[in-house]
Amino acid sequence: MKKELTRQQYLDLYYYMRLNRAVEDMMVKLFRQNKIVGGLYSSLGQEAISAGTAYALEKKDWLAPMIRNIGALLVKGVRPRDVFMQHMAKYDSPTKGKDGTSHFGDLDNLHIVSPISMLGDLIPVMTGVAMAGRYLGQKIVAMTWIGDGGSSTGVFHEGLNFAAVQKAPFVLILENNLWAYSTPVRKQVPLENLADRAKAYGIDSYIVDGNDVVAVYTTAKEAVARARAGEGPILIEAKSFRRMGHAQHDPAEYVPKEMRAYWEARDPIALYEKFLTSEKLLDAKGKKETEEKINALLEKEREFAENSPLPPPELADIGVYCTGDDCHKIRAKWERPIAEVTPPRSSVEAVWMVPGFGSGQGSGGGHAPIHFGDTQPAETKPAEAGKPAVKAPAKVAPKKTVKAVSASRKARR
Amino acid sequence: MPGTNGSAPGETPVTFLEAIKQAMFEEMERDPAVVLLGEDVGVYGGAFKTSEGLLERFGWERVIDTPISESAIIGAACGMSYLGLRPIVEMQFIDFIVCAFNQITNFVAKGHYLWNAPAPMVVRGPSGGGVHGGPFHSANPEMYFVHTPGLKVIYPSTPYDAKGLLKAAVRDNNPVLFFEHKFLYRRIKGEVPAGDYTVPIGKAVVRREGKHLTILSYAAMMQTSLEAAEALAKEGIEAEVIDLRTLLPLDEETILNSVKKTNRCLVVHEDTKTGGIAGEIAAILCEKAFGDLDGPLMRVTSLDTPVPYAPTLEEYFLPNAKKVFSAAKELARY
Numbered sequence: 001m002k003k004e005l006t007r008q009q010y011l012d013l014y015y016y017m018r019l020n021r022a023v024e025d026m027m028v029k030l031f032r033q034n035k036i037v038g039g040l041y042s043s044l045g046q047e048a049i050s051a052g053t054a055y056a057l058e059k060k061d062w063l064a065p066m067i068r069n070i071g072a073l074l075v076k077g078v079r080p081r082d083v084f085m086q087h088m089a090k091y092d093s094p095t096k097g098k099d100g101t102s103h104f105g106d107l108d109n110l111h112i113v114s115p116i117s118m119l120g121d122l123i124p125v126m127t128g129v130a131m132a133g134r135y136l137g138q139k140i141v142a143m144t145w146i147g148d149g150g151s152s153t154g155v156f157h158e159g160l161n162f163a164a165v166q167k168a169p170f171v172l173i174l175e176n177n178l179w180a181y182s183t184p185v186r187k188q189v190p191l192e193n194l195a196d197r198a199k200a201y202g203i204d205s206y207i208v209d210g211n212d213v214v215a216v217y218t219t220a221k222e223a224v225a226r227a228r229a230g231e232g233p234i235l236i237e238a239k240s241f242r243r244m245g246h247a248q249h250d251p252a253e254y255v256p257k258e259m260r261a262y263w264e265a266r267d268p269i270a271l272y273e274k275f276l277t278s279e280k281l282l283d284a285k286g287k288k289e290t291e292e293k294i295n296a297l298l299e300k301e302r303e304f305a306e307n308s309p310l311p312p313p314e315l316a317d318i319g320v321y322c323t324g325d326d327c328h329k330i331r332a333k334w335e336r337p338i339a340e341v342t343p344p345r346s347s348v349e350a351v352w353m354v355p356g357f358g359s360g361q362g363s364g365g366g367h368a369p370i371h372f373g374d375t376q377p378a379e380t381k382p383a384e385a386g387k388p389a390v391k392a393p394a395k396v397a398p399k400k401t402v403k404a405v406s407a408s409r410k411a412r413r
Numbered sequence: 414m415p416g417t418n419g420s421a422p423g424e425t426p427v428t429f430l431e432a433i434k435q436a437m438f439e440e441m442e443r444d445p446a447v448v449l450l451g452e453d454v455g456v457y458g459g460a461f462k463t464s465e466g467l468l469e470r471f472g473w474e475r476v477i478d479t480p481i482s483e484s485a486i487i488g489a490a491c492g493m494s495y496l497g498l499r500p501i502v503e504m505q506f507i508d509f510i511v512c513a514f515n516q517i518t519n520f521v522a523k524g525h526y527l528w529n530a531p532a533p534m535v536v537r538g539p540s541g542g543g544v545h546g547g548p549f550h551s552a553n554p555e556m557y558f559v560h561t562p563g564l565k566v567i568y569p570s571t572p573y574d575a576k577g578l579l580k581a582a583v584r585d586n587n588p589v590l591f592f593e594h595k596f597l598y599r600r601i602k603g604e605v606p607a608g609d610y611t612v613p614i615g616k617a618v619v620r621r622e623g624k625h626l627t628i629l630s631y632a633a634m635m636q637t638s639l640e641a642a643e644a645l646a647k648e649g650i651e652a653e654v655i656d657l658r659t660l661l662p663l664d665e666e667t668i669l670n671s672v673k674k675t676n677r678c679l680v681v682h683e684d685t686k687t688g689g690i691a692g693e694i695a696a697i698l699c700e701k702a703f704g705d706l707d708g709p710l711m712r713v714t715s716l717d718t719p720v721p722y723a724p725t726l727e728e729y730f731l732p733n734a735k736k737v738f739s740a741a742k743e744l745a746r747y
Contacts, residue, residue: 099527107495107530114528116519124485125520128492128500135448135474136496155516158482162489165480320562321587322531328586330531332446332497341445343472350456350468 005214009055010281013213015290016051017269020071022294023080026302027087031248035306037089038100043068045211045243046177048268049145051075052216053173053236056224057143062129064113064122064144065102068175068242072145073102077110080298084305092304097311098319107330111140119150123159123172127233130168137336141227145173149180151197152188160233164201167232171223174235175210177242182254195237203233210240211268214275240268426602432572433463433537433593436579437501439609441471444499447583450477450486451503451538460505461539461598483512487536491521491588494532499583504538507592508552521588522563535582537591540568541633541683542720542731544596551720551727553632553684558590559661559693565614566661568592570635572603574658577612585614594633594683601636617664619671623651625745626677629668629694631657634681634732641737650745652679660690668694669702676707677744681737686714708747713740 005013024042031040043050050071054063057076065072070083085093086100094104095114105114113129115122126142133140146156151174163170176194178185191197198205204226208219216238223234241263245252276282322328356373427435441447449464449471455478458465468476479486483504490500504510510517517536524530542551558564565587569575575593582589620635621642630638635656642652653671657664672678678698680691691712698710713732721727 095528103527105528105530113492113495114524114530116523118515118519121484121488121516121520124482124488124516125492125495127485128489129495130492131489132493132496132498135493135498138496142492155484155488158480158485159488162480162482162485166477319529320526321565322525322533323586325586327525327529328531328533330495330497334445338445341472341474342442343470348469348472350458352456 017047020047039247042244048213053220056220062111081301090308091311092308120153120155127163130170148176163233169227170233181246198235205235210238430598432576487513487516507538507540539595541594547722548719581611617667621654623653627671630681640734
C-alpha cells in the first residue's frame with residue numbers, strides 16, 4: 001500500500017470499512033434473534049470494495065448497490081437504521097416494508113438507485129442515469145457493481161455495450177468473489193481475468209486486489225475521473241472472496257477449506273489496520289475510539305429500528321401508481337443552456353459518418369482482405385457529450401465518408 | 414370534444430402514423446426533457462418513419478439510435494427518467510418488447526410501489542396483424558403487461574386518440590406502454606386539431622350508440638366492429654360500440670353503463686382468446702352486472718395460435734366483420 005492519501009481519507013476509509021462490518025455483525029445478531037424477516041447477505045471480507053469504490057464518488061454522483069454493497073450505501077450517506085429497518089421490514093424503512101435488504105434508493109438527495117434481484121439490470125439503468133446526467137450538463141458519474149456470477153447475464157452485455165457506444169460516464173465494479181452461490185467462477189466464466197470482458201466493448205479496464213482498500217480507492221478514483229472527463233465507461237475487476245455463504249442459511253460447505261483459510265488470512269480490515277499502524281496513522285487508542293464511536297452509533301440506530309412498527313396491512317394496496325402531482329417531484333436540473341439541445345430547425349444533417357475499416361485478424365488465424373476508406377487507428381479522444389461515437393470529431397474525421405441516405409422501404413430484421 | 418369517429422370537425426385529416434409523429438414532435442418541442450431512443454429512430458427515421466425529421470430538428474442528443482438491445486434501451490430510459498427526463502422508447506416492432514420483459518415488469522413497473530421511484534417513460538411501437546408480417550412481426554402482447562401492476566397500457570384506434578393519448582402518456586408520471594396498430598398506420602385518416610390537446614388515459618369512448626347489445630373493442634378491431642354494427646343495423650339490431658382505448662386501467666364505468674343499458678356484451682379483440690381482455694371483462698360483468706345480463710358474454714378473437722404468415726392462414730386466424738356479425742346476431746337472440 002502506497003502512501004498518497006490525506007490522513008483524513010485514510011481514516012475515513014477505515015471508518016467506513018469498520019462501520020460496514022459492524023452493521024453486518026449487528027444484523028447477524030438480529031437474524032439469530034429472528035428479527036430479520038427474510039434473507040441476510042454478507043459482504044464479510046469484501047468491505048474494502050464497497051468502501052473504496054463508493055468513496056471515490058462525489059456527492060452529486062449516482063450509485064446503485066448490489067446485495068453485498070451495504071458499505072457503499074453507508075459511504076454515500078445512508079443511515080444504519082435504514083439498513084436495519086429494511087431487513088426488519090419496518091414501516092419507517094425507506095421502502096416502508098415493501099422490500100428488504102439493500103433494495104432501496106433515494107432519487108432526491110443521495111442519488112441512489114435501488115437494485116432488483118435480477119442481476120445485471122442495473123447496468124443499462126445506470127447507463128441511462130449517466131447519459132441523462134451528461135445531457136443535462138451535470139458532469140456526474142454513475143457507478144454500479146456486478147458479481148462474477150452476474151457478469152454472465154445477457155443484460156450485462158447489452159448494458160455495457162450500450163454504455164460503451166454512448167461513451168457514458170459510467171464505472172462498473174465487477175466484484176469477483178469467486179463464487180456465485182455454490183458455483184465457482186471457473187464454471188461460470190472461461191476467463192482468468194473477468195476484466196477481459198471489457199475488451200469486447202472496446203473500453204478500458206483495471207484489475208485490483210479487492211482486499212486492499214487503498215488500491216481499490218485509488219483505482220476507482222482514477223476510473224471515476226476518466227469517466228467524468230468523457231473517456232467512456234470503465235470496468236474494474238476487484239478480486240476477492242465471499243467468506244460467508246450465499247446468505248445466512250447457506251453454510252457454504254462447497255468451499256474448499258484451504259481457500260477459505262487463505263482469504264481469512266487476507267482480511268481487508270486486518271490488512272489495513274496493519275498498514276495504518278505501520279504508517280503511524282492509527283494506534284490502539286485510535287482503534288478503540290473508532291470502535292466506541294461505531295458501537296454507540298449502532299446501538300442508537302438499532303434501538304430506533306427495533307422500535308419502528310411493521311407497516312399497517314392496508315399499505316399493501318397503496319402506491320402502485322404515481323397519482324396526482326405530488327408523487328413525482330423530480331424535475332430535470334439543467335446545468336447547461338437548454339438552447340443547446342434544441343437546435344434551430346433542420347440544423348442537423350441526418351447522415352452517418354462511417355469511418356473506414358481495414359482487414360481483420362482473428363486470434364485463431366484467418367484473414368479478411370478487406371480495405372475500405374481511411375483506416376486510421378480508432379479515435380482515442382473522448383466523444384463530445386451526446387454525440388454518437390461513430391461520428392468522429394473533425395480532426396480525425398475520415399477523408400471518405402459514406403452517406404447512408406435513408407431509404408423509404410420498410411425495414412425488417 | 415371528439416365526434417363519434419374520434420375526430421374534431423373542421424381540421425385537416427392526417428394518417429394514424431402522422432398523428433403519432435406530430436405528438437412526438439410537439440412534445441419534444443414543448444419540453445426539452447423529452448428524448449427519443451430506439452433502433453433506427455434517428456437517421457432512418459424509424460422502420461415505419463414515425464420519427465422522420467425528429468433528428469434533424471432535435472439533434473443527436475435527443476434522438477438516439479441504439480444497438481439492438483431492447484433490455485438496454487428500456488433500462489437506460491428508466492435511468493434517464495430518474496433524473497427528470499421523459500424518454501420515449503420505440504420498439505421497432507412491438508414483438509421485440511418481450512426481449513425487455515424483465516426490465517419492464519420488474520424494474521420499471523415496480524419502482525414506484527417499492528421505493529417511491531416513478532419512471533415516467535413511454536414505450537411505443539407497431540403492433541398487430543393483418544399485414545402478413547408473420548409470427549414475429551404481428552404480435553398483440555398487450556395482456557402480458559395488463560397483468561403487471563404499475564404499468565398503463567394504451568391501444569388507440571383513431572389518429573385523434575393516437576395523438577392525444579401519446580401526448581398524455583409523455584406527460585404521465587407512470588410508465589406507459591403505447592401500442593400502435595400498424596394496420597392503421599397508413600390506412601386510416603382522421604382529423605386532429607392544430608392546437609395542443611390530450612386525451613385522458615383510462616377513459617373509454619362510445620363510438621356508436623345502440624340499445625340491443627354492447628360491442629367492446631379497441632385498436633384495429635374497432636374498424637371491424639363498426640363495420641359489423643353497420644350490417645347489424647340493416648337487420649334492425651342496434652349495437653352500441655365502445656372503444657376501450659386504454660386497457661390498463663380499464664374504464665369499468667363506461668363498460669358497465671353500456672351493458673346495464675343493452676344487457677348483452679360482445680368483446681372483440683385481435684389478441685388471442687385465452688387470457689385476452691375479454692376474459693377479464695367477463696369477470697367484471699359477473700361481479701358487477703350479473704343481474705343485468707340477458708345472455709352470456711361472447712367474444713370474437715384471434716385463434717389461440719401464433720400469428721401465421723400465409724394470407725389464407727392469417728385471414729382465418731383473425732377476427733373479421735362477418736365473425737363479429739354472426740356472434741352479435743346470436744347474442745341478440747337472447
